[in-house]
Amino acid sequence: MRKKSSYQLIQGNEAVAEGALAAGVSFFAGYPITPSTEIAEILADRLPAEGGKFIQMEDEIGSIAAIIGASIGGRKALTATSGPGFSLMQENLGFACLAEVPLVIVNVMRGGPSTGMPTSPSQGDVMQSRWGTHGDHPIIVLSPASVEEAFHYTVKAVNFAEKYRNPVILLMDEIIGHMRARVSLPPTSMVERFNRVHPNMPPEWYLPYERSATGVAPMASFGDGYRHHVTGLVHDAKGFPTADPNEAKNNIRGLFSKIERGFREICLVDFELMEDAEHAIIAYGGMVLSARSALEQLRQSGRKVGLIKLGTLWPFPRFALEQYLPQLKTILVPELNMGQIYREVLRVNAGKTVVEKLNRVNGTIITPNEIVKTVKGLIR
Amino acid sequence: MISNSQLVNKYFRHNKKFPHIWCPGCGIGTILGNMLRAVDALALDKNEIAFVSGIGCTGRAPVYVDFNTMHTTHGRALPFATGLKLARPELKVLVATGDGDATAIGGNHLIHACRRNIDITTIIFNNYIYGMTGGQYSPTTPHGDKAYTCKLGNIERPFNISQLVEAAGATFVGRTTSYHTLQIQSIIKKAILHKGFSVVEIITHCPTTYGRINKKGSAVDMLKWQKEVAVDKSRADKMDPKELEGRIVTGILMEKQLPEFCEQYDTIIEEAQSLKNNQQGKSK
DSSP, X not given: OOXXXXXXXXXXHHHHHHHHHHHTOOEEEEOOOTTTHHHHHHHHHHTGGGTOEEEEOSSHHHHHHHHHHHHHTTOOEEXXXXXXXXXXXXXXXXXXXXXXOOEEEEEEEEEOSTTXXXXXXXXXXXXXHXXXXXXXXXXXXXXXXXXXXXXXXXXXXXXXXHHHTSXXXXXXXXXXXXXXXXXXXXOGGGSOOOOOOOOOSOGGGOOTTOOOTTSSOOOOOTTSSOOOEEEXXXXXXXXXXXXXXXXXXXXXXXXXXXXXXXXXXXXXEEEXXXXXXXXXXXXXXXXXXXXXXXXXXXXXXXXXXXXXXXXXXXXXXXXHHHTTGGXXXXXXXXXXXXXXXXXXXXXXXXXXXXXXXXXXXXXXXXXXXXXXXXXXXHHO | OOOHHHHHHXXXXXXXXXXXXXXXXXXXXXXXXXXXXXXXXXXXXXXXEEEEXXXXXXXXXXXXXXSEEEEOSTTOHHHHHHHHXXXXXXXXXXXXXXXXXXXXXXXXXXXXXXXHTOSEEEEEEEOSEETTTTOEEOTTSOTTOOBTTBTTOOOSOXXXXXXXXXXXXXXXXXXXETTOHHHHHHHHHHHHHSSSOEEEEEEOOOIIIIIHHTTOOSHHHHHHHHHHHEEEHHHHTTSOHHHHTTOEEEEEEEEOOOOOHHHHHHHHHHHHHHHHHHHHHHHO
């Protein structure tokens, strides 16, 4: 509990741990992996003093399984990992989507594929975070672009998970994870917390997957007297497995509709100098820092360039782009991957304007000067 | 003892469409029924029981019974149960898992749960085969026996589950067969009362796949075989290893008291909180 707001010099991973505590996370299960390990170390230290619990599991499969179990027991639960561990979590991520279990996975991205470049930055897991687990499923993915945002987005991730009964992925790159900055952390009492809605009807009336008017079913914790069944099989409103086509449709469509209802709230997008912009840079995570610096230089030299900063990657905030398409002549998407968000931008753009990509996959960042040069080339 | 109709009324879900998915002659129902009798004998509150499973024929057990039930992913019942137990230590957590679920895909989770000594009771339904997928060899299929992925005979050596979990650090290990129904009840009762990680291995039969391809006869024949090969630990201790070849030792094979994970974590919480209070006191 932080009673007053305080300035601290911390790194992104520390900000995530602070955000988790501020959001009311009281359970963490994880497995050591670079470059996310600081989050586990800090929460192992801090959780017990807050009455929370930490456990180091035998692998990342067990880590996500344990946080699902703890969440079903009523705790706000979070884990942190990086690419190889995130790959191992995909199986149970799907379970959490289908069984509608609130949880947060922090993925501090490193270079891939496979063991890749463990200490180097990358944004290679954008598509994996969307489609990594099998089957159609909704997902919420947030990507912070500063140390301070790492704190606030962690809080939002926990709140969205609780509100929508859905896993949320905090997709952070190693740049933000290990960058140190002086940030102001608010007092705990000022942090907005959302707690999952519990059932208030008598237990014998409770249907664990009957959606309320919000599109989300109230969630009972095991041990609260609302005995019910949780399964990874497609299920009916009672939570029991079904092969009935109509019930199966209601189950899967219901997962999507709850996220569609919250689409505007979930989509975190910031616009910088976009009012008169004829050219846009679309960036997220650590690339926002290079883009912002490039923007300054380009504006100084009289180019009408703006920045669309994506805080939410999935669901893709298409309206943020669509509203500016009529005024834009070019769009540049710099990413530390081979063009994963670029494809989404192309899809939304649908041929209306020129979209270019700027990519890097060698463990180094794209510098502001490179962005300046590329934008100037595009404008010409 | 509770009558069959009372048992069905009290513990089975009335709002779940029966029949169950198990084949005629399957041993899983016998084990589940006797697990429920053990629970009833202990007079546990249904709200305080969590029943967790993985995937396979055994994995379907929780859906039928009126507890807090979780049917998880293949091999992962134990880490789900671990998270739940830590979140709600007051719950009695029971895990139902098959031989493939527990010792192949979930083998790593099994040995680490043993090592941690977290207060969970794991019942391993060992029928020597993957039944739900139609009869492929599992880590407990005996050497030389057949399955639909080793029609010429299994060239792998099987795990002895009870020895495996004992070596991994389980603090209670019991074994019986689906023939020995009263022993199922008595061992499960003791396993639930045991503070720490308890494993009950129950040898059972799959007449549909393992029985058919290995020409073991009917379900009744397979039960008779379980009766014949079982030898109680008290007798087995006096027999020499030659005599014990091909026999299955039953009973409580091992029991010891060691610090339990959740209780130890509670002392960590107390220590961390008093440390924090001291630091806050100093800074004032």
